[in-house]
Amino acid sequence: MELCRRRRRSRCSIISAPGRPGWCGWAISATRTHTPICSSRTAQRSLSLSRWRRGWPSVTRTPPVVRAPRVRRRSMPExxxxxxxxxxxxxxxxxxxxxxxxxxxxxxxxxxxxxxxxxxxxxxxxxxxxxxxxxxxxxxxxxxxxxxxxxxxxxxxxxxxxxxxxxxxxxxxxxxxxxxxxxxxxxxxxxxxxxxxxxxxxxxRMGKEPHDITVDELREAASDRRQLKSALLDQGVVAGVGNIAISELFWRLQLPPEVRCGELSQAQWEALVEEMPRYFDEIIARSMADEIAYMNEAGGENIFEVYGRKGEACPRCEEAIERVKVAGRSTYFCPACQPPVNA
CATH class of the missing domain: 3.20.190.10 (MutM-like, N-terminal)
Structure with missing residues (x-):
């Protein structure tokens, strides 16, 4: 290995001989043209550098890929x-x-x-x-x-x-x-x-409960240009509705995940206001136990139709459930049952 003898301020590079270990225990696993910064090293050198780690039997062996541990997503209480x-x-x-x-x-x-x-x-x-x-x-x-x-x-x-x-x-x-x-x-x-x-x-600052809000109150609180999911996640519009509920409600009402408030018809607004309390009553009845069991924790189970079921068959048409991010949150939907508005 050659090292420029000039001061460190000159920003000279360490130059490794081919097949030798690089500094800090690692060298670059590719052949590249090296142009030293130091003016005393003007010639270009083609260096074939391989990954190296102390104690490996061969300097050409590729190190194992270290993957970050998989994070298990947990649902927020709604x-x-x-x-x-x-x-x-x-x-x-x-x-x-x-x-x-x-x-x-x-x-x-x-x-x-x-x-x-x-x-x-x-x-x-x-x-x-x-x-x-x-x-x-x-x-x-x-x-x-x-x-x-x-x-x-x-x-x-x-x-x-x-x-x-x-x-x-x-x-x-x-x-x-x-x-x-x-x-x-x-x-x-x-x-x-x-x-x-x-x-x-x-x-x-909290909006009305899903059991109490009317169609007119919900439409007035939600801007026409806003995505419906973003509006429903806003606790100032309607209280208690969360990400899981929105995926389930959209699937029940066959609404596309990215639909905007201004794209809903009067009949769809009425169906949404009618379905919200019915959905929560059903989930409460199914969830009654001495202890809340969140999804993905010990004892928790997925009691939902589409949420958390990417790749599984839609309960209505058997098309594979997909996932897309809307308003910064994962939304699960059926592409066949919930086509885009202009499709």
Missing amino acids: LAEVEVARRNVAGWWEGEAAAEVRLLDAKVLKKGSARELEEAMLRPLVAMRRRGKYLWAELEGGHAVMFHFRMTGKITCETTPQPRFARLAWRVDKTGWLTFKDSRRLGHVEVLAPGELERYDALL
Whole structure:
């Protein structure tokens, strides 16, 4: 190996002899023409360089390809999952005060102190409330505790206060230990003092629930130029609708994934407003269990018609389900049942 003796500032290159290892343990696996930057090396040299790693039996052997581990996609909790959690927790806790509260992971508490959390949860639960994807406990005296599930959060009923992934636990005499679990630590809890819930910004900006919104209200909130999927994902337009629900609703109504609001007929708007509550009622009924099971996690199963079923046969026409990104999110659809508007 030859190395220019000039100062490093001259930006001279290291020059390797053919078949020799390159610097940092690697050389380029191709033949290339090398033009040294240093003026003292003006002749071009054709260098045949091969990959090399210390300890390999041959300098010409290609190293194995190291692939990044496959990331398993997890679905975000949508209206149906949060409503299942609301009904479960209401049955376990309503009318009772927590007898003991344990904050097992301080990171989960986004607003309020551990003492404020304990003082709030030691009050009797008036009701569990939900708006869109937001869930909170309404406690005596106007206090509230807001739960954000994010990707993998859930509330379960346990016999021990410290099951795996538990971040917060509280004991209810009639039930046992209720735990806020989150394997990825993305969810959080907020303690709201009396009067703060009424000023909670996300709730104030939220649109109507799918069960309450009318055709005129939905059309007015969604701009004609906007893609329908983008409009439905906007919680200010309609609350609680998520990516999974949109794939399923579009398939049921045979709407193309990239359809714009202005391309829908009056009959299609009416069908959408009618189908949304029916869809959520069906998914809630099918999802009722003591614990939310997200897709792609242990115990989770795909209960949907097209979501997450790329390459599988369409339940309606047996054409292969495809996936496309719309509004930055994966949308699953049947190309035969949901052709483009101008097709």
